[in-house]
Amino acid sequence: MAAIVEPPRHWQDWASWALGLWLILSPWILMYWTQTAGLENAVVTGFLLLLVEALTLTAFRRWEEWVNVALGAWLLVSPFLLGFAGVSVISNFVVVGALVLLLAVNELREIERRRVEA
Numbered sequence: 109m110a111a112i113v114e115p116p117r118h119w120q121d122w123a124s125w126a127l128g129l130w131l132i133l134s135p136w137i138l139m140y141w142t143q144t145a146g147l148e149n150a151v152v153t154g155f156l157l158l159l160v161e162a163l164t165l166t167a168f169r170r171w172e173e174w175v176n177v178a179l180g181a182w183l184l185v186s187p188f189l190l191g192f193a194g195v196s197v198i199s200n201f202v203v204v205g206a207l208v209l210l211l212a213v214n215e216l217r218e219i220e221r222r223r224v225e226a
Contacts, residue, residue, distance in 0.1 A: 120215040121164050124176055127204050127211075128157030131183075134204075140197045145190040149201070153179055153186075157208065170219065173212045180209030 131154030135141040160175050183205025187198040 118164075118215055118218070120211040120218075121161050124157055124208060124211050125161040127208055128154045128161065130154070131157065131204060134200055138196050138200055140192075140194060143192060143194075143197065146187075146192050146197050146201075149186055149190060153183060170216070173216045173219075176208055176212035177216075180205045180207075180212060183208060 131150045134154075135143075135147045135150050140146045157176070157179055160172050160179075163169070163172055183201050186192075186205075187201045192198050192201070
């Protein structure tokens, strides 16, 4: 029997998916595709965000949100560790990282609240 695939139930998953897509496209939209570290970091991290969110289509696992916490934290510090140039590039990674981190923490808290209420 074929598995039933349901879309993510949490709005945070959809928002993280959109942020992952934005990260992949941002080097060309914000015109920093010539910065190899920024380009590679955006595409790889964006792809990982999309991959984690795609896993929520099959079955939700709590560890997926912890992966998003790690990815968000990485996005926050990566411009400084990798030496990105340009305010728009650094701002992009810091803002997206903060949003990914906040969304994941919010969803973890929501899941815990539901578990306690049940």
